Amino acid sequence: MKKWKHLWRLLPMAFILFVLSGCGVANLSALDPKGPVAEMQLSLMTTSIYVMIFVILVVFAIFAYVLIKFRARPGDEDKIPKQVAGNHKLEIIWTTIPILLLIIIAVPTVMLTFALADTEPNEGEEGLKVKVTGHQFWWEFEYPEYGVTVGQDLYIPTGTKIAFDLESKDVIHSFWVPALGGKQDTVPGITNTMWLVADEPGVYAGKCAELCGAAHALMDFKVIAVEPDQFEQWITSVSEATGEPETAVAQQGREVFESSCLGCHAVGGVGGNPAAYGPDLINFGDRETIAGYLEFNEENLEAWIRNPEQFKQGAKNPMPAFDHLSDEDMNALVEYLMNLKIRE
Numbered sequence: 410m411k412k413w414k415h416l417w418r419l420l421p422m423a424f425i426l427f428v429l430s431g432c433g434v435a436n437l438s439a440l441d442p443k444g445p446v447a448e449m450q451l452s453l454m455t456t457s458i459y460v461m462i463f464v465i466l467v468v469f470a471i472f473a474y475v476l477i478k479f480r481a482r483p484g485d486e487d488k489i490p491k492q493v494a495g496n497h498k499l500e501i502i503w504t505t506i507p508i509l510l511l512i513i514i515a516v517p518t519v520m521l522t523f524a525l526a527d528t529e530p531n532e533g534e535e536g537l538k539v540k541v542t543g544h545q546f547w548w549e550f551e552y553p554e555y556g557v558t559v560g561q562d563l564y565i566p567t568g569t570k571i572a573f574d575l576e577s578k579d580v581i582h583s584f585w586v587p588a589l590g591g592k593q594d595t596v597p598g599i600t601n602t603m604w605l606v607a608d609e610p611g612v613y614a615g616k617c618a619e620l621c622g623a624a625h626a627l628m629d630f631k632v633i634a635v636e637p638d639q640f641e642q643w644i645t646s647v648s649e650a651t652g653e654p655e656t657a658v659a660q661q662g663r664e665v666f667e668s669s670c671l672g673c674h675a676v677g678g679v680g681g682n683p684a685a686y687g688p689d690l691i692n693f694g695d696r697e698t699i700a701g702y703l704e705f706n707e708e709n710l711e712a713w714i715r716n717p718e719q720f721k722q723g724a725k726n727p728m729p730a731f732d733h734l735s736d737e738d739m740n741a742l743v744e745y746l747m748n749l750k751i752r753e
């Protein structure tokens with residue numbers, strides 16, 4: 410049919426919808442929940458949407474009916490339609506129906522709000538505490554029960570209620586793992602709380618969801634959910650790791666690291682100065698990405714160390730450029746960092 414000939418013009422729109430739907434980004438959809446919090450939040454969203462669809466259908470049906478039934482016909486010019494102001498029956502109907510609809514939304518909302526505020530593990534359930542600190546533009550994860558701190562990649566055991574304390578070192582950030590649930594702001598001077606559970610092992614993408622500066626869009630992180638016994642193993646290894654170099658080249662790298670980097674980046678509980686601070690690098694070799702978003706490889710690591718500002722601008726406490734390192738020192742440093750591994 411001729412009418413459909415220009416349908417192809419809708420293609421760009423289909424493309425935009427495809428991009429907006431987040432296709433291609435693994436585990437970054439709140440519509441594909443991977444844990445109870447995200448499931449409960451999704452069910453609340455769908456309940457509200459059904460109520461809204463119901464309202465829209467009813468209103469449009471009445472609207473269409475009224476348009477047709479009461480339209481002006483020839484000869485109607487002087488007539489005034491029947492007035493209904495003060496009609497008790499109508500007033501009661503259109504007050505009661507919205508109240509009922511609001512109750513349908515309010516009851517699960519209030520129940521969910523309380524359920525999500527309760528970060529204590531349920532009877533007989535395992536719990537784990539994690540303190541999250543937002544920085545321009547990276548994330549710090551501390552396990553206070555184990556005395557372990559890591560950066561960027563958050564390891565959690567599956568099927569375990571993770572109770573988060575959320576804080577910020579500089580400006581307001583927001584901690585969001587769409588597939589698991591959320592989100593919650595990290596606010597300087599305030600400790601917010603929330604909890605999450607990951608049902609299945611996997612890598613879940615996380616984002617900062619509060620505009621926090623020039624590189625906000627790059628403030629990504631990963632949640633790595635592993636089986637509880639693997640997690641135990643991992644956290645024991647991290648707490649015992651010292652970051653000792655294993656080869657002669659790495660040993661040279663370690664020396665460069667001690668003189669240039671240890672002032673900001675702790676490794677194995679040593680170093681790191683809270684006043685000029687960067688992510689703990691004890692498990693850097695296991696990272697999913699470099700600096701939260703760059704593909705994890707040696708070229709990017711070197712490029713980052715030589716000039717971090719080409720990747721992220723506008724941080725309050727940025728990492729300085731180390732372009733003056735000799736190629737030999739740089740190679741040694743890269744070798745040292747790439748081999749800081751905890752996972753087998």
Ligand code: HEC
Nearest residue numbers: 545546547561669670673685686687688699700701728731
């Ligand atoms: C003044 C403090 C400071 C110094 C000194 C410093 N860094 Fe950094 N570094 C940072 C900060 C802050 C970040 C986080 C930047 C971001 O992701 O927004 C960072 C990030 C990194 C990352 C990415 C970490 C990750 O989790 O992906 C690497 C790798 C790194 N630095 C290596 C080094 C090396 C190697 C040196 C020494 C040659 C060094 N840094 C010196 C502050 C510092």
Ligand SMILES: [Cu+2]
Nearest residue numbers: 617619621625
């Ligand atoms: Cu942000």
